[in-house]
Amino acid sequence: MYDLLKGLRVVEGSAFVAGPTCGLYLAQMGAEVIRFDQIGGGPDFRRWPLTPRTEEGGGDSLYWEGLNKGKKSIALDLSRPEGRELAQRLAAAPGGAGGADGAMFVTNFPVEGFLSYATLAALNRDLICVRVMGWADGSQGMDYTINAALGLPLMTGPTDDARPVNHVLAAWDLLTGAYSAFALMAALVARLRGEGGREIRVPLSDVGAATMANLGFAAETLTTGAPRPRMGNDLYGAFGRDFTTRDGQRLMLLCVTPRQWAKALEALGLTAAVADLEAGLGVSFAADEGLRFTHRARLYPLFERAFAAKDAAALTAALDAGGVTWGAYQTMVEALEDRRLYKDNPLFEVVRHPSGLSYPTPGAMGAVLPDARQAVRPAPRLGQHTDEVLAQVLGLTSGEIGRLHDARLVAGADGR
Known part of the structure; x- marks a missing residue:
């Protein structure tokens, strides 16, 4: 963790990899990142890999713990209009003096709907919204399907096998998350110059297509009239x-x-x-x-x-x-014993997580010199910061918060 973005507040309403990765990187650089989820957890809350099940419990998502380190969590009932209104108010909430440190929102919710930019901008015209998408036209798309469309699985694998080979790394999700964090910071710089807010749409399809073009794949195929053939483990061009x-x-x-x-x-x-x-x-x-x-x-x-x-x-x-x-x-088991990667790497420290497990956990990937890395913060328990966020960000009184709990529109870490 570092303090470079201390004082900035980003609200995240997203699931899976790209959106949460964007929020993770911002949190590791010091931003206050508040993630809202459906009470009981969103679609990625129980995503594999899971902790082993025991008589005491288990079945917690290691994936969710990894991508949500250092964030705050608020649980809302997004199936009801009142819960959706709270999410809208959070996304558009201004910050301190001049609103420079708030009204930043990261999401992969659809372009249209209760979290549309038009709806949110009506609450705060200075809102910066970064919207992760599948395809630029709004069609559904995820890393594996975008990768298939780009042709890479047909260039990957042994030369004597024509079957497509999917890469196990969600590369387009990760690139999209990192680019989204960069785009959000660029839009913030523009807002600080007095240019107001804006929506930035970052489709995985465009990130993939642009990257393939930037690396020369597209021009190569246009020039030769054929895709690059499979080469097994050969390094292309060298x-x-x-x-x-x-x-x-x-x-x-x-x-x-x-x-x-x-x-x-x-x-x-x-x-x-x-x-x-x-x-x-x-x-x-x-x-x-x-x-x-x-x-x-x-x-x-x-x-x-x-x-x-x-x-x-x-x-x-x-x-x-x-x-x-x-x-x-080397195998992943062997990699975990590698002193440069994990065993003696100062990037990692052993942290206890909401699942109850303690294991080596990374902080911010880049070393910011001469700053010292701060302690790694684990992921929150779902709803852990509900009352704090409602009070500090939306300015609700304890009575108002209590009534929201009674109506089951919000929930704390205990699910109530």
Whole structure:
């Protein structure tokens, strides 16, 4: 946690990955992020993975705990007009002097409906609303379906299998969440210049299509008339692939720069053999990384034999000495023991969560120097801050809050 956004209040009405990710990043940089949910939990409140069920309970969502760290929670009955009105008032609530620190709303609710921008802006014309969408036309879309439409699953996987391969990482959700946080801050800067509020719509489809274009995928296909073919684990346009050592360790090797290439050949004892191949082909692999990719079918057998003749410990020491980029494939269990990733990483601290479990939990991913990271705050219990938010943000009295509880329009952490 950091204090860079201290004093800003963002209300979040969203579910699944992209919207909650946006709120998470803002909270980790110091914003007060208030998430409202349906009493009993929204559609992602019990999403897998779940904690093991025991006689005492269990079945809590580790996913929900992870994406809602450091936020406040208010539980409303969004099925009733009075509950929806409370959500509207929260989303549009101004902040302190001049309203500069409030009236910011992140949502993936539909464009039309009780949380439409027109409805909310009628309550506060300075409102900034970032709306995560599936498709730009309002059609339903999620990470996996957008990814399928972009063609990436048909470029992924082994070369001898035509079936599409879905990536297990929700990349478009995560990119959309990060871009939404950036867009919200950009709109806030404009509002501070006196330009008022606005709605920013961020469809996963546009984030995906733009990213594919930014990386050259779209122009490549337009130029060649065909999509990029499957390449297994080959690095496109350069030299990179996985190889297996004598003792069975599978390593990913990357040789992008001329120095990396030369040092990799030296570590593997391939300098002379590759020079002979270059002479026969009339090329210089050191001068052009693209040539290493073009002639990879001739190079791979040399590397496969060289890897198979060396144990991983000796080989990786030689690669490290030469500044060559490599990485070992490891399971998630092994990754958790990796000192650089988890075990000794100051990004993580052991935190006790609402599920009752304690486990290593990350704070803000970037190190903000010279600031010191503050303690990681766990996710709230559903409805934990209901009374606090109603009093501090909407200015309701204890009597008014009590009547809302009696009418079951709101609920606290105990569900009442």
